Amino acid sequence: MLRVLRPQPPRHSPGxxxxxxxxxLATLATTSTVGGLMFASSEVELRLASKGFSGFSLFWRLITDREVLTAGLAFSLPLMAILLAHEMGHYVACRRHYLDATLPFFxxxxxxxxxxxxxIRIRSPLMTKRELVDVGASGPIAGFVLTLPVLVWGILQSQVVHELPKGGYLVFGEPILFKLLSRMIYPELAQxxxxxxxxxxxxxxxxxxxTALNLLPFGQLDGGHITYAALGRIHRLVAxxxxxxxxLLGFKWTGWWVWAMVALVMGVRHPWVPGEDDPFPEDRRWVVVASWVIFLLSFTPEPIKVVP
Known part of the structure; x- marks a missing residue:
């Protein structure tokens, strides 16, 4: 079995x-602004416009309005926390294996x-199946664990309606986990x-x-690392x-064609690693199973549909 001895990774410079x-911080600002404008009521803009604001002054007053800021932070803070948990999961796994990796770039x-x-950028090559699984699965698992309480609280704050508003709106596909939790909290959704x-x-x-997108089993996506580590050279046959x-799923939601192109660009099959023929570590089987279960709970065939 291949064993890799690595030096301590270098420290990050102050710059x-x-x-x-x-x-x-810039991403926190943009997600807060976009989230606030998305979820704040349309009456805010009308109220400010009626006071004579227009152009840049209207935009500035709009994004600094209390209602817009509150809605924006209710969106941006949990989103940034989930993304940070995902990337720090990868980062901590890299440090545990003495891999040279950067902190997250937002x-x-x-x-x-x-x-x-x-x-995050991993400068050290992944050499063993244990490294592949630990680094690949740590991000989705960490992000998923944090998503659970955020999802429950967010559903509790959402509003049940029996008649949708007229005009164009977005319908979001329901992953299995979302459907189960929402119907447990609001039984009337099943009706x-x-x-x-x-x-x-x-x-x-x-x-x-x-989480679902990162767990797609292609190339050097998280799911590619995990599936290649679990299946070895068989991954080349199923990729x-x-x-x-x-x-084929792209006929349901065209976004899957974009991800198919991403897979083609990065490589559908995972690159060969020296430990490909090593036996899979028994104490990591639960990590693979947990990752696949998380993928099934997070996946939806048609994430977004526009209703005119």
Missing amino acids: RLLLHLALF IPVPFGIGTMGAF GADLLLHPTAYAAWIGLLV WPLLVVLV
């Missing part, structure tokens, strides 16, 4: 720490949900009622989607058929 902090954007996610999501519930829903399944 790099400031960069990570700046990106985190990506702020002024549209969508206010971020394109976060990532045809709908749930208007609280900002925190939406953040938790995104957390489930991010392409699984990609065909993903492409």
Whole structure:
């Protein structure tokens, strides 16, 4: 069995720490702004416009309004916590194996949900199945564990409605976990009622989607690391058929075609590692099973549908 002796990873420089902090704060600002504008009532803008505000002054007053800030933070804080837990799970696993890894880089954007996610850069190559499983699974498991209480609280704050508002709106697909919890809390949902999501519930829903996407069994995604470690060279035989399944799901939700392209760009099959033929560590089997269960609980075939 391959064993790897590694030196202690280097410490992070003060300048790099400031960069990570700046990106985190910038992403907190963009997710708060986008979340606030998404969930605050439309009357806020009308009220400010009636007072004579327009252009940039209207936008500034809008994003600093108490209602917008409250709604934005109810969305951004749990979302950022889930993303941070996911990436720090990877980071801690890397440090435990003496792998050289960066702290999380957050990506702020002024549209969508206010971020394109976060990532860490692992400079050391993964050499063994134990490293693959520990590093690959630690992020999704950590993010999922934090998502659970956020999801429960967010559902409790959401509103049950028996008639949806007229006009265009988004319908979010329900992962198994979301469906189970929402119907346990609100039995009337099983009778045809709908749930208007609280900002925190939406953040938790995104957390489930991010977890499912990262656990797709391709290339160097988290799911690719885990599946390759568990199956070894058999992963090369099942990777392409699984990609065909993903492409077929694209007829349900076109976003899966984007992820199929991502898999093609990064490589559908996981790169070879020296410990490929080593026996799988028995004490890590539960980690693989837990990861696959988390994927099933977090996955939904049609995450988003636009109703005109």
